[in-house]
Amino acid sequence: MIRLTGYRYSIYTRIARLALIEKGVAHELAEADPFADPPPADLLALNPFGRVPVLEHDGFVLYETAAILRYVDAGFPGPALVPVDPRAAARMTQVIGIADAHAYWPLVRQVYAQLVFRPFEGLEPDAAEVAAGLAAAGPVLDALEAIAAEGLQLAGGPLSLADLHLAPMIAAFASAPEGAALLAARPALARWWHMMARRGSMAATTRTGR
Ligand SMILES: N[C@@H](CCC(=O)N[C@@H](CS)C(=O)NCC(=O)O)C(=O)O
Numbered sequence: 355m356i357r358l359t360g361y362r363y364s365i366y367t368r369i370a371r372l373a374l375i376e377k378g379v380a381h382e383l384a385e386a387d388p389f390a391d392p393p394p395a396d397l398l399a400l401n402p403f404g405r406v407p408v409l410e411h412d413g414f415v416l417y418e419t420a421a422i423l424r425y426v427d428a429g430f431p432g433p434a435l436v437p438v439d440p441r442a443a444a445r446m447t448q449v450i451g452i453a454d455a456h457a458y459w460p461l462v463r464q465v466y467a468q469l470v471f472r473p474f475e476g477l478e479p480d481a482a483e484v485a486a487g488l489a490a491a492g493p494v495l496d497a498l499e500a501i502a503a504e505g506l507q508l509a510g511g512p513l514s515l516a517d518l519h520l521a522p523m524i525a526a527f528a529s530a531p532e533g534a535a536l537l538a539a540r541p542a543l544a545r546w547w548h549m550m551a552r553r554g555s556m557a558a559t560t561r562t563g564r
Contacts, residue, residue, distance in 0.1 A: 368522040377432035449516035460490035466526035502542035
């Protein structure tokens with residue numbers, strides 16, 4: 355049995371769902387809201403940090419999205435999502451590191467959360483957070499643009515874990531017009547994003563209603 359515990363609005367849950375779908379791994383979804391205070395006890399029992407997603411496979415419990423993606427790729431048949439070429443593989447790991455360390459907070463938690471999610475919940479955006487997020491996003495997008503332009507990753511080659519890790523963050527960011535404008539100014543990255551946005555797995559993982 356393969357179960358993914360996640361949250362419908364979670365970017366990281368979407369990353370793990372993309373990997374399962376792209377590999378063709380049958381799975382069930384369980385819902386847990388990690389932003390609840392305190393997080394649900396059944397989530398804390400799976401992940402002491404109270405974050406989603408968490409994968410369970412026949413009693414093996416795994417949290418941290420990068421680890422989940424590696425496990426899904428290595429543990430199941432389907433297209434290989436890690437390049438064999440050492441430089442392409444290194445770039446893949448680098449993109450995942452950039453996404454986690456530098457992209458998630460400004461792109462998702464500052465720009466998307468303030469400009470898209472808070473209005474969706476009927477709340478006002480915090481202008482200072484938006485400004486900070488947009489300012490921090492620039493260098494992150496520049497770094498990703500350089501990687502996309504180089505061509506080893508984020509360039510429309512064979513699908514990799516880097517594509518899956520980054521796409522939900524860019525999707526959220528680009529859903530704010532201010533984010534879309536910053537992305538459009540990076541042509542190689544924008545080209546990659548338009549290819550990723552057309553994938554069936556992306557369409558299958560837009561948030562579901564309650
Ligand atoms: N390092 C974790 C991060 C996961 C993460 O931050 N998930 C978010 C949802 S997208 C979460 O659970 N947030 C709850 C919180 O920040 O309290 C991973 O890679 O899985």
